[in-house]
Amino acid sequence: MFPYFIYQIFMSEKKIIGIVGYRSEDGVVFGAGSNYLELISRFGKPYIIFPDEELAKIDMLLLPGGPDIAPQAFGALPTFKTGHQDVFRQFFYDRRLPAYIHAGIPVFGICLGFQMLAVHFGSSLEQHLWKHPQSDERSKPAHSVQPLPPAAGFDTQPFDVNSHHHQGVLLDGLSPQLEPLATAQLDACSDVRLVEAFRHKTLPVMGVQWHPEEWFDRFSCRMIEYLLENC
Numbered sequence: 732m733f734p735y736f737i738y739q740i741f742m743s744e745k746k747i748i749g750i751v752g753y754r755s756e757d758g759v760v761f762g763a764g765s766n767y768l769e770l771i772s773r774f775g776k777p778y779i780i781f782p783d784e785e786l787a788k789i790d791m792l793l794l795p796g797g798p799d800i801a802p803q804a805f806g807a808l809p810t811f812k813t814g815h816q817d818v819f820r821q822f823f824y825d826r827r828l829p830a831y832i833h834a835g836i837p838v839f840g841i842c843l844g845f846q847m848l849a850v851h852f853g854s855s856l857e858q859h860l861w862k863h864p865q866s867d868e869r870s871k872p873a874h875s876v877q878p879l880p881p882a883a884g885f886d887t888q889p890f891d892v893n894s895h896h897h898q899g900v901l902l903d904g905l906s907p908q909l910e911p912l913a914t915a916q917l918d919a920c921s922d923v924r925l926v927e928a929f930r931h932k933t934l935p936v937m938g939v940q941w942h943p944e945e946w947f948d949r950f951s952c953r954m955i956e957y958l959l960e961n962c
Contacts, residue, residue, distance in 0.1 A: 746774065746775035746790040746791060746959050747776050747788070748774060748791045748792075748793055748959075749778045749779075749787050749789035749791070749793065750763045750779060750780065750793045751763075751793075751819065751823045752781055753817055753820055754817075762779050763777070763779055763795065766945055770944040773947075774952075774955050774956065774959060780792075780823070780827075782819060782822055784827075785827065785830060786830045789836065791958055791959055792839070793838075793840075794828075794838065794841065794843070794844025794847055794848065795820070795842075795944075796841050796842030796843045796844065796895070797843040798814055798816055798817050798820075798843065799813050799843075799898060800846055800898075801816045802858065804821070805856060807856070807858070809858070810858045812858065812859035812897065813898075814897075820843065824847045828847070828851065829851075832851070832934065832936065835962075836935075837936070837958035837962040838935065838936045838958075839937055839955055839958055841939060841941075841942060842896050842940060844938060845938035845939055846896075846898060846940075848929075848936055848938050849906065852908045853907075854900050854904055854905050855901070857899050857900070857904070858898055859897055859898065860897055860898065860899050860917065860925070861918075862918035862920070863894065863896075863897070863917060863918065863925065865895065866895060869945045870893060870945045872892065872893060873892065874891070876890060876913045876914065876927040876928070876941075877889050877915065878890075878912065879913060879914065881910050881911075882928065884953070884957070885949075885950050885953040885954055886949060886953070892915075892927065892940075892941035892948065893941050893942050893945055894940075896940060899940060900925070900926045900940075901917070901924070902923075902926055908933075910930050911929050912927075912929055914926055925940070927939065927940045928954070935962030937954050937958060
């Protein structure tokens, strides 16, 4: 066994990665899913952020997936396909997220988190994608994505991802502040491209539309490593 002081040094070197806490579907547990905690643990030490914390002392913020964003948050009317919101994640987006961005803390968004970041910086959100492929199971592939030239440091070859979302950002609706890193064809009958990964052009902010906590793909892992090592 390591002497205790060496163990303390080892633990102190681990980056602290905060994740927005939320309530389980049955309302019994508040925290974060084991899949997200497993992903975070591969890069640092998980820290669950509670609603009363205005700005946690962390090295990176992870915005998890979840239900839909409240349409009023981005000035839109709800469609008949728009679903409910999670009050904890929506509260964080409305009241806490701007402080983390202003403080320059690296942020990585997954699915809902990806959409929250996209909308925060002025992107248009499609509230329902009629034909976008979905995974039969959370860890099963749904479609491939194509990395774009700005993502050369992460990957250059098409790769498969899982898919569990009905909202998304089309390429022509992406904010000028954001740079697309990967796209996918919306459906087999059109040439419309859906943004699957992006980064902010000047801030340490990135996101992916798929679920790396179920997939552990190299592209996402390299994005997280970049945020932790270079930002």
